Amino acid sequence: MLQPIFDAVPHDVTDITGRMKLEEFIPFINHCDGLVANSTGPLHIAAALGKDALGIYPPMRPIHPGRWAPVGPKAKAFVLDKVCSDCRDNKTPCSCIMNVAPALIKEALDRASVVRHADIP
Secondary structure: OOHHHHHHOOOOOOOOOOOOOHHHHHHHHHHOOEEEEEOOHHHHHHHHOOOEEEEEOOOOOOOOHHHHOOOOOOEEEEOOOOOOOOOOOOOOOOHHHHOOOHHHHHHHHHHHHHHHHHOOO
């Protein structure tokens, strides 16, 4: 499902899906400035490591960010402001996740980058 995204930006993204064991992946995340993901283990690892952890969530119980948002000083959850369960029993992409505005995530990334660069002497 991700291949079209990787194909669209071949020089900006490196697909590392399934290429590392957990004991390799945790130090990899620790060397990153941050991570953008849906509610997954790597997102929570990034938050626990104090990284910018930006999570994209559906507004559906029980998988909403009220329960599963990353916890950390630089963690933030993105979710539409509504209650929805349209995707619960089907295999189609979640329209609520698809409709989280990329501009909001870009703004958060830009703010995080400004803060990181302000710390550099």
